[in-house]
Amino acid sequence: MKKMLIGVLVAVLVLGVAVFSVAAQDQIKICQVTDLGGVDDKSFNETAWNGIKMAESELGIKGIVLESKTDADYMVNIDQLVDDGCDLIVTVGFMLQEATATAATDNPDVKFSIIDSAVGMDNVVDQVFQTDEAAFLAGYVAAAMSKTGTVGTYGGMCIPTVTIFMDGFARGVAYYNEAKGTDVKVLGWDLEKQDGTCVDSFDDLDKGKQTTIAMMDQGADIIMPVAGPVGGGTIAAIEDRGTGMVIGVDSDWALTYPDSAKIILTSVVKKMDATTFDVVKSIVDGKFAGGKLVGTLENQGVGIAPFHEFDAEISDELKAELADIEAKIISGDIALNEAFVQ
Numbered sequence: 001m002k003k004m005l006i007g008v009l010v011a012v013l014v015l016g017v018a019v020f021s022v023a024a025q026d027q028i029k030i031c032q033v034t035d036l037g038g039v040d041d042k043s044f045n046e047t048a049w050n051g052i053k054m055a056e057s058e059l060g061i062k063g064i065v066l067e068s069k070t071d072a073d074y075m076v077n078i079d080q081l082v083d084d085g086c087d088l089i090v091t092v093g094f095m096l097q098e099a100t101a102t103a104a105t106d107n108p109d110v111k112f113s114i115i116d117s118a119v120g121m122d123n124v125v126d127q128v129f130q131t132d133e134a135a136f137l138a139g140y141v142a143a144a145m146s147k148t149g150t151v152g153t154y155g156g157m158c159i160p161t162v163t164i165f166m167d168g169f170a171r172g173v174a175y176y177n178e179a180k181g182t183d184v185k186v187l188g189w190d191l192e193k194q195d196g197t198c199v200d201s202f203d204d205l206d207k208g209k210q211t212t213i214a215m216m217d218q219g220a221d222i223i224m225p226v227a228g229p230v231g232g233g234t235i236a237a238i239e240d241r242g243t244g245m246v247i248g249v250d251s252d253w254a255l256t257y258p259d260s261a262k263i264i265l266t267s268v269v270k271k272m273d274a275t276t277f278d279v280v281k282s283i284v285d286g287k288f289a290g291g292k293l294v295g296t297l298e299n300q301g302v303g304i305a306p307f308h309e310f311d312a313e314i315s316d317e318l319k320a321e322l323a324d325i326e327a328k329i330i331s332g333d334i335a336l337n338e339a340f341v342q
Contacts, residue, residue, distance in 0.1 A: 028061040030280050031086035033077045035093035035228075037202045038067050042257070043228040043250045044272055048092050048115050051276030058277075059284050061087075074099040082107050088283045090115065090276060094161040100124065111288055113279045115272055116161040118342075122290040125279050128342040129270045129295040131161075131249075132168025133329050134302040135224075136336065137322055138247050138268050139172020141304070142222045143184040144318050145245070145265060152187035152220035154211050156227030158198040163189075164340045165226040165249055165268060166196050171336060175325070187215050194339075201230055208233025216241055222265060224249065235260045245310075252305035267305040271295055294342045298330045 030052050034045040052063040064086065066077040074096050081089050082103060088111045091100045097117040104112050104121045111123055118126035142151045153169050155162035166189040173186050189196035199207040208230035212223055216237065223238070224247035225231035231248065235257060238244040246253065246260075248267030257264065275293055282288045295301020304322075307314050328334040 028059075028087045028284060029064060029085065030055060030061045030088050030090065030283070031064040031081040031084070032066070032090040032092065033074065033081065033096065034065065034067045035095055035202065036068055036070070037228040039065050041202075041229045042232070042253075044116060044270065045092050045228075047251050047270070047272040048090060048276045051273035052090065052280065054273060054277050055280040055284075059281060061280060061284065068096075071095060075102065078103045082110055087111065088113060088280060088288070090279070093117070094159050111283065113276070115276070118292060120292075124290050125282075125288070126292045127272065127275045127279070127295070128292060129272075129302050130297070130340075130342050131268060131270060131302050132164045132171070132336050132340050133297045134268045134304050135165045135168030136172035136175070136329060136334070137304045137325060138224060138266060139169035139174075139186075140176045140325060141172075141266065141314070141318065141322060142169070142224070142247060143173040143176035143180075143182070145310075145313070146184055146222050148219045148221045149183065150185045150187060150219035151222040151224075152212075152215035152218075153196070153224040153226065154188045154208075154215070155196065155198040155225075156202040156230055157200055158196065160340065162198070162226045163194075163196065165224070167191070167194070167337050167340060169224055169247075169268075175334070179321075185219075187218055187220050199227060199230060202228040203230065205230055205233035205236070209237045212237035213241075216244060221245065222247065224268070232257075235263065238263050248305070254305065254308040262309050264308065265310050266307050269303050269305050271301050271303075275301060292342075296330075297326055 037045050039045050039049050055061050056063045091114045094117045100114045101119040104124050113125040115127045153166045170186045170189045170191050173184050201207050212234040222245045225234040226249050245265040253267045254261040254264045
């Protein structure tokens with residue numbers, strides 16, 4: 001009898017190990033390759049990773065991330081994840097477009113999703129965002145809240161996924177001027193020349209700080225940096241000066257930088273966590289299909305964050321104007337730059 005019980009226990013243990021091994025083998029692997037800002041950039045890399053972490057919690061997948069230190073790492077990291085058998089490889093940022101397209105072409109049976117760029121392939125979901133729509137609202141409110149009549153913006157690099165913010169912001173200021181008969185100036189982006197100020201970095205905070213100081217010296221009291229972690233330099237410069245406000249990008253900076261919430265007017269938000277989660281869920285549900293996923297004001301894929309500590313300073317009239325402008329952007333009554341249509 002004792003031998004029989006031991007045999008049963010051994011069988012159960014072996015079966016348990018076998019079941020565990022199968023479960024471990026079957027666990028879906030969702031893998032991410034970051035841009036140079038790193039996974040904790042308080043911006044698009046981190047927001048996308050938050051979507052994968054949410055999927056870990058809610059869908060039971062396993063998340064893996066490889067951080068790129070230089071652009072030479074893009075292809076190396078993607079190839080490593082292909083070799084690791086990832087069920088989905090998420091690449092983050094316009095700078096990974098070429099490497100993603102190459103990998104997707106070489107590995108047609110591997111599923112990819114790229115954020116902030118489009119490669120137009122059957123095995124890739126392109127996650128793109130009409131961020132100029134939300135930036136237009138941010139520009140309008142910046143013009144309304146500026147005490148000096150000068151606001152500013154700058155980019156990490158002058159690439160389309162950055163300049164789309166800057167263009168929308170400047171158009172929002174121009175719309176305010178037209179509506180109110182004012183002359184609020186924008187530093188950092190020229191609508192006619194389609195050119196602006198970029199610091200050629202997504203990780204050098206001092207470049208952001210020095211650019212912000214230069215803009216403040218020219219009178220800007222509200223600045224929107226579109227440069228990932230470099231925007232931390234803008235926060236530092238404004239806090240050192242003791243005056244001015246920041247408009248964040250990608251995530252809600254009042255939550256990302258809670259100790260600095262007192263100077264953060266609002267943020268132009270891209271819901272990359274939600275869109276990334278949706279793509280992961282399509283893998284889990286067996287419904288993945290390549291194509292383009294566009295975040296807009298209409299589908300709430302982009303928007304401006306709450307005003308948090310500045311909410312009491314935003315009049316009901318201004319809030320109503322913003323709601324009306326949002327409705328007009330959605331309906332097409334307010335047209336933005338066709339060059340940035342996603």
